[in-house]
Amino acid sequence: MAGNSKAKLGIGVIGCGNISMTYLRNAALFAGVELRACADISADAAALRAREYGIRALSVDQLLADPEVDLVLNLTVPAVHFDVTMSALSADKHVFTEKPLATSAADGRILVAEAKRRGLRLGSAPDTFLGAAGRRARRLMDEGAIGRPVSGTAFIMGRGMEHWHPNPQFYYQPGGGPVFDMGPYYLTMMVNLLGPVVRVMAMATKGQEERLITADGPFKNTRFKVGTPTNILSLLEFQSGATVNFSASWDVFRHSNHPIELHGTEGSLRLPDPDTFGGTVSLSEHGADWRDFESDGELYGAKNWPFDSPDRANYRMLGVADLARGLQEGQPSRASGELALHVLEIMEAILLSGESRQSVRIDTQFTPPPRLDEDEARSFLA
Numbered sequence: 001m002a003g004n005s006k007a008k009l010g011i012g013v014i015g016c017g018n019i020s021m022t023y024l025r026n027a028a029l030f031a032g033v034e035l036r037a038c039a040d041i042s043a044d045a046a047a048l049r050a051r052e053y054g055i056r057a058l059s060v061d062q063l064l065a066d067p068e069v070d071l072v073l074n075l076t077v078p079a080v081h082f083d084v085t086m087s088a089l090s091a092d093k094h095v096f097t098e099k100p101l102a103t104s105a106a107d108g109r110i111l112v113a114e115a116k117r118r119g120l121r122l123g124s125a126p127d128t129f130l131g132a133a134g135r136r137a138r139r140l141m142d143e144g145a146i147g148r149p150v151s152g153t154a155f156i157m158g159r160g161m162e163h164w165h166p167n168p169q170f171y172y173q174p175g176g177g178p179v180f181d182m183g184p185y186y187l188t189m190m191v192n193l194l195g196p197v198v199r200v201m202a203m204a205t206k207g208q209e210e211r212l213i214t215a216d217g218p219f220k221n222t223r224f225k226v227g228t229p230t231n232i233l234s235l236l237e238f239q240s241g242a243t244v245n246f247s248a249s250w251d252v253f254r255h256s257n258h259p260i261e262l263h264g265t266e267g268s269l270r271l272p273d274p275d276t277f278g279g280t281v282s283l284s285e286h287g288a289d290w291r292d293f294e295s296d297g298e299l300y301g302a303k304n305w306p307f308d309s310p311d312r313a314n315y316r317m318l319g320v321a322d323l324a325r326g327l328q329e330g331q332p333s334r335a336s337g338e339l340a341l342h343v344l345e346i347m348e349a350i351l352l353s354g355e356s357r358q359s360v361r362i363d364t365q366f367t368p369p370p371r372l373d374e375d376e377a378r379s380f381l382a
Contacts, residue, residue, distance in 0.1 A: 008034040009324040012063045012093070014084055015075030016040035016049040019098065019316075022305070023073060024053045026317035031382040032324035033071075033317070039063040060084075064091040071096060071121070073320065078175055082107045089114050089122070094327070096123040096320045099184040101340035103175040105348045105364075108341040115337055121327060122337030126185050127319025129192045130334060130372050131277025132301025136293050138371050140269060141193050145283055147266030149194055152244040155257040156182045160230065160250035166217025169224045177228040178248035179347050182275065187343045189260065189274040190236070190244060196366040197346050199237040204229035204354025207251030234350045246350075277301060278313030299377055321380040322372070334369035342366040 011033055013020055020038070027035050037056040040046040050057035063069055064087060072088035074081060074097035082102040088095045089111070101124045102108040115122035128134060140146070156178050161168035170176060191197065207230050210223045231249040238244070244262075260271040267286055272279025278295035285291075295301030295313065305314035319335035326333040342364045349360040 007328075008032060009094075009320075009327065010034055010036040010068045010070040011073050011320070012036055012058075012066060012069035012071070013038040013049070013073045013075060014040070014060055014063060014088075015077075015098075016042070016045040017075065020049060020075045022314055022316045023075065023320075024049060025307070026315060027053075029315070029382060030317060030321040030324075030380050032321055032328065032380065036068045037063050037066055060087075064088060064093065070094060071320070071323070074098060078103055078180070082111065085111055085122070086114065089118060089120055092118065092120065094121040094123075094323070096323060096335075097125070099125040099340070100180060100347070101337060101344050103180075105341065105345040108337075108344045112337045112341050121323050121333055123319055123323045123333050123335050124337060124340030125316065125319060125335065126188050126274070127316065127322070127335040128185055128274055128277050129189045130300070130318050130322065130377070131313060131315060132295035132298035133272050133277065133279045133281050134189060134192065134274070135300075135372055135374070135377065136281045136295070136298070137189075137193060137269060137271055140281070140283060141262075142371055145267060145285065146262060146264030146269050149238075149240060149242040149262055149264045151242065152190070152194075152260065152262040153257070154186050154190060154244060154246045154260045155255070156186060156248040156259075157252040157255045157257060158250055159253060160211065162211050162213045162215060164215050166213075166215050167219060168211075168213060168215070169219075172211060172224070172230065173227040175228075177230055177232075177351075178250050179229075179232055179350055183248060183347050183350075184340075184343055185274040186246065186260065187346050188339065189271065190246075191339065191342060191346075191366070192368055193262065194238045194240060194242050194244070195368055196239045196342060196364075197236050197362050198239050199359055199361050200234055200346060200349040200353050201359045202232060202234035202350045202353035203357065204232040204351060207231050207249070229351065229354055232350060232354055234353070236346070276312045277315045277318070278303065299374065318380070325376075325380060332369065334372060336369065338364075338366055339369065
């Protein structure tokens with residue numbers, strides 16, 4: 001593909017659950033990628049997605065051996081991200097995986113090293129920081145809109161999953177919890193704007209030892225034990241000297257905290273929920289009233305999800321399109337394995353610090369990706 005600027009990157013999807021529908025539908029938006037096949041532990045699930053999107057349903061082994069598949073899009077559950085990604089790399093396929101890269105930093109390092117050894121691209125969600133709101137925020141930061149970043153806050157807060165999810169137990173076991181489930185969106189956005197983290201301090205508790213499932217389904221009105229912290233307060237020290245208070249809790253009924261705020265020597269920046277590609281970015285210069293930058297009319301910021309009644313922007317597959325362009329032009333990918341590994345190490349360090357009550361240094365060296373400008377972002381479109 002690298003030698004043919006008009007070639008499309010052939011995509012094979014492994015994992016045909018609910019999240020796959022967003023990726024599969026969004027693939028049609030981008031010029032540099034083409035769906036070729038899908039596979040799942042359930043042959044019926046793979047057959048259903050294949051019929052819906054006009055691709056071939058294969059077994060996992062068949063997909064990994066298929067010469068028409070250049071990149072494996074790994075949409076499996078986090079517990080098997082490492083195994084599926086390693087199998088794909090071993091089959092000499094590029095990989096883009098859903099978050100997190102792996103469930104431990106040690107496994108993440110193995111994947112990044114293996115991809116580098118084989119000369120393959122490894123990318124990982126989230127790619128939400130490439131959306132309209134993330135691009136606007138990065139542009140303002142690069143232009144010095146808030147001066148030198150000094151401090152900030154980031155909040156993930158809610159009541160968890162058991163009131164709406166019929167089988168929520170796995171969210172509350174090791175590898176789950178608010179840090180590993182939602183943390184990648186927030187930490188990726190902050191690292192993209194502020195640079196690498198060098199040290200973490202945290203405190204972590206469980207709001208409840210047991211949870212009651214109230215969602216309709218086979219487990220309604222049953223209790224389960226919580227196996228991971230659900231209320232985490234952390235302090236992130238960035239290489240730049242900035243510090244951010246990052247709080248993640250599933251023990252909050254109601255709050256008024258903004259998802260992300262960054263404060264510098266010249267002003268303050270407010271960001272929307274980084275789990276979406278759009279939303280309002282607000283800037284206050286030298287204490288002036290907030291100036292809002294809306295995303296609804298911006299590229300990858302228009303509301304398109306849910307499909308029947310859109311209320312947010314969801315352009316998952318943008319990171320794959322960026323990876324495909326990087327392959328064509330010999331440029332680094334933005335939603336890279338290195339970025340995902342750095343975020344994974346931060347998440348792991350938060351939980352380690354919460355257990356030990358000691359600060360934890362971050363070892364991975366990381367340079368933020370180049371800013372995605374508007375012309376390049378537009379050029380991804382079919």
